[in-house]
Amino acid sequence: HLGKLRPPTTLHYRFARSGSLEPGFDDSVAVVLTAQPGGKCCAAATEFLSGPRRLALPDIDSAQGNPAILYFLEYDIREMQRRTKGKANYFRKRIRMAVAEGATIAELTLPWRGASVKARQITITPYLDDPLRARFEQLATKRYVFTLSDAVPGGVLSIRTLVDGAGGAATPPLLAEEMSLAPATAPRQP
Numbered sequence: 001h002l003g004k005l006r007p008p009t010t011l012h013y014r015f016a017r018s019g020s021l022e023p024g025f026d027d028s029v030a031v032v033l034t035a036q037p038g039g040k041c042c043a044a045a046t047e048f049l050s051g052p053r054r055l056a057l058p059d060i061d062s063a064q065g066n067p068a069i070l071y072f073l074e075y076d077i078r079e080m081q082r083r084t085k086g087k088a089n090y091f092r093k094r095i096r097m098a099v100a101e102g103a104t105i106a107e108l109t110l111p112w113r114g115a116s117v118k119a120r121q122i123t124i125t126p127y128l129d130d131p132l133r134a135r136f137e138q139l140a141t142k143r144y145v146f147t148l149s150d151a152v153p154g155g156v157l158s159i160r161t162l163v164d165g166a167g168g169a170a171t172p173p174l175l176a177e178e179m180s181l182a183p184a185t186a187p188r189q190p
Contacts, residue, residue: 004153007035007042011154012182013068015049019175020165021138027053029179031068031154036061046071066154069146072179076144076161084136091126095144098126110149110157117151138174139163157181 013029027049033042044063048055048071055075060067077091099122106121124144127133133140141164147157158180165171 004150005033005041007033009033009153011066011068013156013179014182015177015179017175017177019163019173021163021175025053029068029071031066033063048072048075066156068154068156068179069159072159076177080136080139083139086132086136090132094126094130095124098124098144102126110147112149112152112157115151117149119147119149119151119157122146122148142175152181154181 010033011031013031015027015029016024018024028047029049030047032045032047034045035041036043042063043059043061044067045059046057046067048057055071055078057071057074073092073095077088077095080086080091081088102124104123106123108119108121109116110119111117122145125142126144127136127140127142130140143162145158145160145162147159148155149157158178160176160178162173163175165174
């Protein structure tokens with residue numbers, strides 16, 4: 001994800017929550033990339049959300065993939081734990097299993113900054129067939145949609161989670177959270 005970037009640069013993402021389960025909000029995520037010793041990309045520090053929603057996780061000295069994915073998933077896992085009183089490690093395991101065993105992948109073309117780019121959309125539903133589904137039935141249909149493209153800075157166009165409302169996809173969602181890429185910026189040179 002980071003191989004084509006030249007540090008220093010910052011990847012900016014918009015984060016939005018909506019739905020009827022909890023109050024919505026708009027916030028931001030910034031992945032600050034700096035050169036490793038020797039000038040290679042990248043050491044990464046992330047500012048994930050702000051104020052009381054801020055998620056503090058350690059910096060990554062030698063990032064290979066875009067840490068925004070890891071941070072989004074860690075945020076989501078902590079929110080699942082808060083909402084359901086379940087164990088974070090259980091939710092991590094279910095997500096890993098869903099990626100390994102049940103991900104669907106679609107190739108598509110999407111607009112990005114006035115051009116069309118090739119993208120992959122990976123969808124998982126880690127809790128749909130979960131044997132412990134009854135413990136968190138309200139969130140059991142949660143879908144995770146990762147939209148990735150080699151043509152955009154950092155390789156991640158968006159990550160979204162969605163829990164349909166009681167009437168299914170035809171009704172407003174119970175919960176929707178999305179982190180989507182905004183243009184990357186480099187510091188101004190003196």
